[in-house]
Amino acid sequence: MEIIKPSIPKGTRDFLPEQMLRRQYVINIIKTVFEKYGYQPLETPSIEKLDVLSGKYGEEGDQLMFKILKRGTGLEKVGREIKEFSITKFRDIADLGLRYDLTVPLSRVIAMYRNEITLPFKRYQIQPVWRADRPQKGRYREFFQCDADNVGSASMMADAETIAIINEILTVLGFKQFKIKINNRKILSGIVEYSGVETNRGMDVCIAIDKVDKIGIDGVKKELLQREISDNAIAKILPILEISGKIENILSDVSSLLKSSEVGSEGINEIRELISYMKSMDIPTNNYVVDLYLARGLTYYTGPIFESVVEEPKIGSLTGGGRYDELIGMFSGENIPATGTTLGIERIIDVMTELKMMPEAKTSTKVLVTIFNDETKDASLKLIQKIRKAGINSEIYFDSNGLKKQFKYADKMGIPYVVIMGPDEAEKNEVSLKDLRKGEQAQMTVEKMLEVLK
Amino acid sequence: MEIIKPSIPKGTRDFLPEQMLRRQYVINIIKTVFEKYGYQPLETPSIEKLDVLSGKYGEEGDQLMFKILKRGTGLEKVGREIKEFSITKFRDIADLGLRYDLTVPLSRVIAMYRNEITLPFKRYQIQPVWRADRPQKGRYREFFQCDADNVGSASMMADAETIAIINEILTVLGFKQFKIKINNRKILSGIVEYSGVETNRGMDVCIAIDKVDKIGIDGVKKELLQREISDNAIAKILPILEISGKIENILSDVSSLLKSSEVGSEGINEIRELISYMKSMDIPTNNYVVDLYLARGLTYYTGPIFESVVEEPKIGSLTGGGRYDELIGMFSGENIPATGTTLGIERIIDVMTELKMMPEAKTSTKVLVTIFNDETKDASLKLIQKIRKAGINSEIYFDSNGLKKQFKYADKMGIPYVVIMGPDEAEKNEVSLKDLRKGEQAQMTVEKMLEVLK
Numbered sequence: 001m002e003i004i005k006p007s008i009p010k011g012t013r014d015f016l017p018e019q020m021l022r023r024q025y026v027i028n029i030i031k032t033v034f035e036k037y038g039y040q041p042l043e044t045p046s047i048e049k050l051d052v053l054s055g056k057y058g059e060e061g062d063q064l065m066f067k068i069l070k071r072g073t074g075l076e077k078v079g080r081e082i083k084e085f086s087i088t089k090f091r092d093i094a095d096l097g098l099r100y101d102l103t104v105p106l107s108r109v110i111a112m113y114r115n116e117i118t119l120p121f122k123r124y125q126i127q128p129v130w131r132a133d134r135p136q137k138g139r140y141r142e143f144f145q146c147d148a149d150n151v152g153s154a155s156m157m158a159d160a161e162t163i164a165i166i167n168e169i170l171t172v173l174g175f176k177q178f179k180i181k182i183n184n185r186k187i188l189s190g191i192v193e194y195s196g197v198e199t200n201r202g203m204d205v206c207i208a209i210d211k212v213d214k215i216g217i218d219g220v221k222k223e224l225l226q227r228e229i230s231d232n233a234i235a236k237i238l239p240i241l242e243i244s245g246k247i248e249n250i251l252s253d254v255s256s257l258l259k260s261s262e263v264g265s266e267g268i269n270e271i272r273e274l275i276s277y278m279k280s281m282d283i284p285t286n287n288y289v290v291d292l293y294l295a296r297g298l299t300y301y302t303g304p305i306f307e308s309v310v311e312e313p314k315i316g317s318l319t320g321g322g323r324y325d326e327l328i329g330m331f332s333g334e335n336i337p338a339t340g341t342t343l344g345i346e347r348i349i350d351v352m353t354e355l356k357m358m359p360e361a362k363t364s365t366k367v368l369v370t371i372f373n374d375e376t377k378d379a380s381l382k383l384i385q386k387i388r389k390a391g392i393n394s395e396i397y398f399d400s401n402g403l404k405k406q407f408k409y410a411d412k413m414g415i416p417y418v419v420i421m422g423p424d425e426a427e428k429n430e431v432s433l434k435d436l437r438k439g440e441q442a443q444m445t446v447e448k449m450l451e452v453l454k
Numbered sequence: 455m456e457i458i459k460p461s462i463p464k465g466t467r468d469f470l471p472e473q474m475l476r477r478q479y480v481i482n483i484i485k486t487v488f489e490k491y492g493y494q495p496l497e498t499p500s501i502e503k504l505d506v507l508s509g510k511y512g513e514e515g516d517q518l519m520f521k522i523l524k525r526g527t528g529l530e531k532v533g534r535e536i537k538e539f540s541i542t543k544f545r546d547i548a549d550l551g552l553r554y555d556l557t558v559p560l561s562r563v564i565a566m567y568r569n570e571i572t573l574p575f576k577r578y579q580i581q582p583v584w585r586a587d588r589p590q591k592g593r594y595r596e597f598f599q600c601d602a603d604n605v606g607s608a609s610m611m612a613d614a615e616t617i618a619i620i621n622e623i624l625t626v627l628g629f630k631q632f633k634i635k636i637n638n639r640k641i642l643s644g645i646v647e648y649s650g651v652e653t654n655r656g657m658d659v660c661i662a663i664d665k666v667d668k669i670g671i672d673g674v675k676k677e678l679l680q681r682e683i684s685d686n687a688i689a690k691i692l693p694i695l696e697i698s699g700k701i702e703n704i705l706s707d708v709s710s711l712l713k714s715s716e717v718g719s720e721g722i723n724e725i726r727e728l729i730s731y732m733k734s735m736d737i738p739t740n741n742y743v744v745d746l747y748l749a750r751g752l753t754y755y756t757g758p759i760f761e762s763v764v765e766e767p768k769i770g771s772l773t774g775g776g777r778y779d780e781l782i783g784m785f786s787g788e789n790i791p792a793t794g795t796t797l798g799i800e801r802i803i804d805v806m807t808e809l810k811m812m813p814e815a816k817t818s819t820k821v822l823v824t825i826f827n828d829e830t831k832d833a834s835l836k837l838i839q840k841i842r843k844a845g846i847n848s849e850i851y852f853d854s855n856g857l858k859k860q861f862k863y864a865d866k867m868g869i870p871y872v873v874i875m876g877p878d879e880a881e882k883n884e885v886s887l888k889d890l891r892k893g894e895q896a897q898m899t900v901e902k903m904l905e906v907l908k
Contacts, residue, residue: 003784003785003786003787004505004506004784004785006506006562006563006565006566006785006786007503007506007566008498008499008502008503008562008566009499009501009502009503009550012499012501013499014496014497014498014499014563014566014567015495015496015497015498016496016563016567016570016571017494017495017496017577020494020495020496020497021494021495023497024495035818035819035847036842036845036846036847036848037842037847037848037849038819038822038847038848038849038850040471040474040475040817040818040819041469041471041474041475041478042468042469042470042471042474043468043469043474043477044462044468044469045462045463045466045467045468045596046500046552046582046584046596047463047466047520047552047584047596048462048463049461049462049463051458052458052460052461063525063526064525066501066522066523066525066550067522067523068520068521068522068523068552069520069521069522069523069547069548071517071518071520071586072517072586093523093547094523096463096520098500098501098522108460108462109460109468109470111460112460112461112462112468113468113470116470117470118863118866118867120851120852122849123471128500130500130501132525132526142499142500142501153852153853155852155853157831157835157850157852158852160835161850161852164839168842276832277831277832277835280831280832280835280836281835281836281839282836282839330457330458331457331458331460332457332460333457363494364489364494365489365492365494368492377611377731377734378730378731378734381611381614381731381734381735382734382735382736385618385735385736388490388491391490392490393489393490393491393492394490394491394492395491395492395576396492396611396615397574398574398607398609398611398612398615399607399609409572412572413572
């Protein structure tokens with residue numbers, strides 16, 4: 001038989017047990033916090049119809065989407081009808097795509113089950129998404145997103161709660177120095193209005209200033225000029241973005257500049273309300289800032305936006321989110337307010353691994369039961385079933401090829417305890433238990449052993 | 455803006471929170487048992503190279519596989535080179551496929567990380583697989599498999615442990631009447647040898663007799679004839695398969711018939727050894743049978759095979775598995791023994807829902823904190839953060855539009871408790887707690903409330 005060289009697609013990963021334990025550790029913390037805040041789980045199919053996915057993520061999104069070939073008669077029909085194959089006709093040969101994010105599927109779900117779902121609907125979703133991006137450090141083609149969204153409430157309390165969730169997750173995970181940056185698309189609109197640029201050009205301004213971390217202020221200036229924003233307007237926009245200091249001072253400074261802009265003033269009031277709720281919810285003031293440069297790249301945000309970053313290592317944002325009151329309407333025709341956040345779990349895991357913030361367990365197994373020789377097999381099998389009945393994770397080494405090899409295996413696997421049940425022990429109806437970390441071994445009754453292992 | 459009618463691909467499902475809670479309940483039990491038996495988690499990419507997937511699942515598998523269109527320049531190149539489009543040329547336009555099962559990815563992983571993985575390698579994997587099958591009741595195009603496999607041990611103890619895991623999971627899930635059917639491919643080979651059919655026709659015989667539950671014994675006879683098995687051979691095969699009764703009697707009857715077949719005798723010895731280990735492991739004898747008709751459709755089994763069924767409702771098997779000592783060799787060139795099982799979690803969930811074996815919780819949220827009016831918002835926010843600090847899952851209703859609506863929401867969501875923090879309560883520094891199931895309400899301190907909720 002021909003041997004197939006084993007490999008996986010570019011940008012994808014296998015997670016061996018040790019990596020899985022780390023992923024499970026992080027995901028369990030995130031899930032626990034989501035549920036503590038009253039969010040319920042949702043899962044959607046990995047494959048969606050291309051109609052649902054297309055046109056939601058911009059031109060780049062349509063290119064980076066993994067598309068699935070039609071099957072059976074559908075593909076046969078295409079085969080008969082298409083005489084000349086053209087790549088621009090992928091819609092003729094592909095009908096489905098792999099999920100690109102979790103926000104569009106949520107919006108589809110809300111529209112599709114509008115009569116079954118009670119609003120407000122607070123859901124979390126932890127599933128993989130796929131993007132055929134150029135793979136690079138920390139960027140994968142298949143990666144998990146962890147989203148929590150609150151659908152159906154226009155209250156700033158929903159945004160404050162989202163920030164409280166981010167704050168609690170990052171804290172419980174062990175991050176000491178992080179900042180949640182807060183801004184509001186309405187303030188940015190106010191600034192655009194104040195600068196004299198047409199309001200429908202707002203997204204151009206957002207995309208440019210969103211790049212400040214990568215290209216610096218001079219870069220933003222160049223980018224704004226390229227996007228045909230006038231020198232005059234730029235001279236009005238940039239100084240406002242520079243305003244920093246105490247949150248109250250920023251807000252009052254911006255407020256007086258934008259007092260003639262209705263949308264700008266509304267944005268400032270929203271942030272004021274948001275911050276007052278965050279204070280009631282006891283979010284440490286040290287953990288957040290108002291950063292007028294924060295713009296977020298996605299088009300669908302309509303109100304408060306937030307992103308969190310760590311100082312070290314420099315790796316970009318760990319979370320990103322905001323309010324999107326008009327996206328669900330694209331599916332339902334009815335505008336339903338919504339706000340939420342995505343946790344970039346792959347980046348969080350990478351940073352935590354780099355900063356050694358992960359527990360070091362290599363296995364969830366507590367004890368290895370050895371087999372002394374062929375005659376004691378049954379006794380070992382009976383013993384391990386007792387250990388499992390007590391709810392203790394345990395493994396038995398099936399091949400009775402010497403204790404030395406079995407001890408070596410336990411050590412290699414990181415299993416902390418080893419049990420020996422030889423003829424000596426059997427005679428006294430006892431077992432020997434060795435603690436591999438301490439290097440200590442003692443003979444004891446089965447009951448005593450269960451106590452130690454618990 | 456044009457509204458897109460929200461829908462999902464044929465054979466896929468959205469899992470709303472109530473369904474998710476049921477899925478999580480079943481998956482948690484399965485995971486806990488897997489880990490109790492020392493199995494560690496593994497995850498592999500949803501997308502695999504077509505080379506890895508093709509030819510492993512038979513002709514049908516290649517047809518039912520979801521294939522992914524090439525991207526970017528790869529597809530452009532095809533567009534330039536292909537003048538006429540033909541569906542048989544899908545390999546020109548598709549390079550990846552969605553995962554079709556979890557056993558082939560496991561085999562690929564073992565071969566790919568041969569130097570990093572310590573054998574025996576006991577892994578569990580709970581992930582979706584995709585098959586473009588005709589959707590029907592209980593059969594989906596995207597569905598989860600739960601696999602536990604033991605790689606690297608040829609001992610019958612590994613097979614006994616797999617059966618112990620199946621037995622424990624079905625028992626803990628609450629199944630009262632189930633049977634684990636056991637057979638051995640080597641016994642079937644012995645029977646083929648005894649019947650005078652060429653040994654390389656063994657798989658034909660297996661595929662035919664595997665259908666007995668669907669088509670009956672006469673159907674099997676017809677199918678064997680169609681597959682050009684002679685009348686004479688059929689007359690020798692079928693009476694053996696009919697042998698039933700006590701396991702010891704079955705084995706000794708078959709043993710004397712197959713005494714001249716080396717492979718048949720080996721199979722019988724393996725089953726004897728397997729059953730002796732199962733007895734040491736305390737698996738109730740009532741829960742398993744030797745069923746010589748059990749054959750399993752997949753080609754890769756080489757030793758013991760097992761399947762479990764419930765009497766009611768008639769729904770086919772809940773689990774299926776067996777030993778496959780030669781599959782990994784297809785990737786590594788080196789034969790590594792392996793055995794394991796798949797749990798058909800979709801079918802298990804369907805049966806448990808039908809038999810009302812599921813917990814009825816609609817939410818994991820314990821309590822709803824209401825907002826009495828605009829003035830008490832901050833007090834409610836402070837209160838809910840205290841509840842969350844105590845680790846209690848809780849939700850706050852953001853829009854202070856009357857208590858009645860908030861109570862109705864809690865009731866609809868299945869949240870068992872509601873807290874009211876009105877001016878009366880605030881004055882005494884107390885809260886009112888209502889138990890919606892009992893319909894009882896009482897005023898108490900925050901500390902007392904936390905006690906009740908815990």
